[in-house]
Amino acid sequence: MTLVASNFLGGAKSRLLPASIPFRYFGAAAIFHLIFWVALFLGAEDLPRYGGGQGPLLAAIHSLTLGVLAMTAMGAAFQLLPVATKAPLRAVWPTRLASWLMIPGVALLVLGMGTAHHEAQALGAAAAVLGLAIFAVLVADNLRRTSGMVLVTGNAWGAVAALVAVLGLGFALIVDQEHGLFEHHGRVAATHMILAVYGFMGLLAMGFSYILVPMFALSPAPDVGLGRTSLAFCVGGVAVAASGALAGSTPLGALGGALGFVGIVLHLRLMTEVMAKRMRKQLGPSFVLVRLGWAFLPLSALLGIAAASDLVPRAATFFGAAALMGWLLTFVMGILQRIVPFLASMHAAKTGRAPPLVSALTPEAPLKVHFWCHVGALASIGLGLVLDEVLILRLGAAVGAAGAVAFLAFFVMVMARLKAQGGGAKP
Amino acid sequence: MVRAPVTPETKIAAALDADPGLIERLIALNAVFAKLRNPVLRKTMAKLVSFSEAAKVAGVPLEAMLAVANGHGAPAPAGEAPKPEAMPDWAQAIDLAKATTLDVRPLLARGEEPLSVVMRTAKDVPAGGALVLDAPFDPAPLRRVLGTKGFAAHAANLADGHWRVFFLKRGEAPPSATAPGTARHWREGDLPHIDVRGLEPPEPMLAILRLLEAPGTGDTVIVHHERDPIYLYPELAERGWAGEIVPGDEGEVRLRLARPPT
Numbered sequence: 001m002t003l004v005a006s007n008f009l010g011g012a013k014s015r016l017l018p019a020s021i022p023f024r025y026f027g028a029a030a031i032f033h034l035i036f037w038v039a040l041f042l043g044a045e046d047l048p049r050y051g052g053g054q055g056p057l058l059a060a061i062h063s064l065t066l067g068v069l070a071m072t073a074m075g076a077a078f079q080l081l082p083v084a085t086k087a088p089l090r091a092v093w094p095t096r097l098a099s100w101l102m103i104p105g106v107a108l109l110v111l112g113m114g115t116a117h118h119e120a121q122a123l124g125a126a127a128a129v130l131g132l133a134i135f136a137v138l139v140a141d142n143l144r145r146t147s148g149m150v151l152v153t154g155n156a157w158g159a160v161a162a163l164v165a166v167l168g169l170g171f172a173l174i175v176d177q178e179h180g181l182f183e184h185h186g187r188v189a190a191t192h193m194i195l196a197v198y199g200f201m202g203l204l205a206m207g208f209s210y211i212l213v214p215m216f217a218l219s220p221a222p223d224v225g226l227g228r229t230s231l232a233f234c235v236g237g238v239a240v241a242a243s244g245a246l247a248g249s250t251p252l253g254a255l256g257g258a259l260g261f262v263g264i265v266l267h268l269r270l271m272t273e274v275m276a277k278r279m280r281k282q283l284g285p286s287f288v289l290v291r292l293g294w295a296f297l298p299l300s301a302l303l304g305i306a307a308a309s310d311l312v313p314r315a316a317t318f319f320g321a322a323a324l325m326g327w328l329l330t331f332v333m334g335i336l337q338r339i340v341p342f343l344a345s346m347h348a349a350k351t352g353r354a355p356p357l358v359s360a361l362t363p364e365a366p367l368k369v370h371f372w373c374h375v376g377a378l379a380s381i382g383l384g385l386v387l388d389e390v391l392i393l394r395l396g397a398a399v400g401a402a403g404a405v406a407f408l409a410f411f412v413m414v415m416a417r418l419k420a421q422g423g424g425a426k427p
Numbered sequence: 428m429v430r431a432p433v434t435p436e437t438k439i440a441a442a443l444d445a446d447p448g449l450i451e452r453l454i455a456l457n458a459v460f461a462k463l464r465n466p467v468l469r470k471t472m473a474k475l476v477s478f479s480e481a482a483k484v485a486g487v488p489l490e491a492m493l494a495v496a497n498g499h500g501a502p503a504p505a506g507e508a509p510k511p512e513a514m515p516d517w518a519q520a521i522d523l524a525k526a527t528t529l530d531v532r533p534l535l536a537r538g539e540e541p542l543s544v545v546m547r548t549a550k551d552v553p554a555g556g557a558l559v560l561d562a563p564f565d566p567a568p569l570r571r572v573l574g575t576k577g578f579a580a581h582a583a584n585l586a587d588g589h590w591r592v593f594f595l596k597r598g599e600a601p602p603s604a605t606a607p608g609t610a611r612h613w614r615e616g617d618l619p620h621i622d623v624r625g626l627e628p629p630e631p632m633l634a635i636l637r638l639l640e641a642p643g644t645g646d647t648v649i650v651h652h653e654r655d656p657i658y659l660y661p662e663l664a665e666r667g668w669a670g671e672i673v674p675g676d677e678g679e680v681r682l683r684l685a686r687p688p689t
Contacts (some may be wrong), residue, residue: 083657221628358661
């Protein structure tokens with residue numbers, strides 16, 4: 001039985017963005033991932049008692065949040081959200097414009113933060129804010145035109161709302177360093193952090209989990225009612241915790257953390273059910289990372305409650321490490337391990353052939369190196385924080401950087417295999 | 428009055444109503460058609476069975492049956508009886524001790540209509556479970572009806588007047604409370620069809636992959652979709668399947684999925 005190869009994916013072109021769109025964001029994320037670990041290595045001595053301020057650690061945090069997490073969210077959202085919501089993007093050029101602003105903007109911002117160069121920070125922040133604002137408008141426009149996928153869209157709406165607040169507060173914080181806008185800079189920074197981590201990136205990660213995890217694990221979609229309840233608790237938790245941070249209120253901060261914790265438990269229950277019903281039994285190391293990330297999610301909320309309540313010494317540092325590295329970075333790297341060759345397979349098929357096997361596009365060796373380095377880095381960072389030992393922290397950052405190099409090699413190899421299949425696309 | 432010609436799609440009951448003498452001519456062709464003297468069978472099965480299906484049931488050439496039905500004299504010598512199908516692996520794997528079994532021969536012998544009993548029994552078969560039916564003939568219409576309810580079927584002629592039909596309920600998950608709907612399955616022209624329109628991602632992909640992995644699906648499946656399922660293609664490739672868009676109804680993306688011979 002012969003199939004007409006030229007028809008293959010013939011009608012998919014309108015739904016598949018040019019390969020360069022998602023992959024430019026994912027490539028940037030891979031580079032910023034390396035920058036994050038290097039900056040963490042340089043700023044390791046400040047990590048156990050970090051309370052804000054310029055330097056390599058601030059650069060590391062923003063390389064991670066904006067460079068890795070937001071960049072991945074943009075690449076994934078531009079490609080996946082229109083498919084999930086059945087509402088195609090109105091135009092492709094804004095996604096390119098957002099990348100032209102975002103990628104150099106974040107690079108300049110991180111450089112400025114690392115070197116305490118205010119003008120570079122302000123310029124980089126302005127570009128990144130504009131890039132993220134375009135992202136927010138595109139996502140909001142897409143969500144506005146759909147009525148389905150209520151869990152994905154509900155979480156995405158929450159993420160967009162949080163992003164607007166994050167952008168405003170973030171830019172204001174940079175201006176505040178020179179012009180002294182705020183009486184309590186630390187409180188505003190904490191609010192910015194909660195909204196960014198749990199509001200923007202957290203809600204987006206949870207929302208995309210409702211479509212990506214079932215899609216990759218081949219499992220039925222999760223229960224909508226329970227998902228809505230989870231979303232309500234998470235949104236309420238973020239709002240109350242952010243308000244508590246801004247007001248300097250310990251009870252409000254702890255209450256927000258508790259609400260968020262309930263939402264997280266419900267979310268993880270849904271994810272556990274999805275995994276239990278999956279058709280694909282062998283999910284590989286990428287899903288070990290995803291599960292590891294999930295394990296850190298409730299832990300981060302508990303540490304957040306501890307930090308808000310001043311229950312545990314240096315709890316804020318543990319909280320930040322668990323939320324950013326343990327949960328978000330681990331989860332996102334697991335998703336990237338899976339989504340990069342998956343998208344590459346689809347783009348390779350665009351040339352008129354059946355798609356190459358995802359497994360054939362996946363170089364296993366660098367992924368294994370990245371996996372073990374990531375796990376080793378998390379363990380070292382955790383141990384270094386507990387023991388308050390800079391050398392162990394530096395060792396963890398170095399191992400993490402080695403893993404980042406391996407992941408970068410993985411990304412380059414997938415792109416090379418995609419190009420060899422004739423499926424690359426012009427930027 | 429001129430009777431409409433009998434075609435392969437004509438139902439047996441309709442032809443008998445239009446031509447009461449046909450029953451004896453069919454019995455002369457093959458004694459198995461003596462069952463049509465049973466009025467219950469004529470009211471039930473004969474209304475569902477077409478001439479092409481009856482030819483398979485009786486193991487007689489379709490051309491001969493049509494010649495007899497259309498009054499063209501002696502049965503044409505040309506035409507071969509359908510060859511029995513090889514038993515598929517999934518049917519061989521059915522454990523009779525664990526399967527739901529039902530023997531409808533006593534019912535038919537008493538002149539009772541077995542269809543409602545079979546349908547009630549089939550309804551209780553869980554996903555992945557098997558129903559083994561013993562009948563005096565190959566119940567082709569029943570196989571078609573249960574095919575629309577997610578059953579793969581294979582009929583084996585064990586002895587004269589004894590057929591054993593193996594049904595396997597495909598591994599469809601029961602519809603969840605949140606699902607806006609479930610995929611619709613049916614067979615048309617011997618090809619399984621699945622309609623996933625209206626389902627939210629990733630349900631269409633799951634329903635299609637479940638069908639491809641179900642025993643008895645075969646090597647070709649027709650999918651009725653509302654859009655080109657771009658995320659399905661890598662999964663198809665991993666399973667050795669490929670797909671192409673074929674002409675469909677307006678607003679529909681119709682796909683023909685096939686597993687090329689190895």
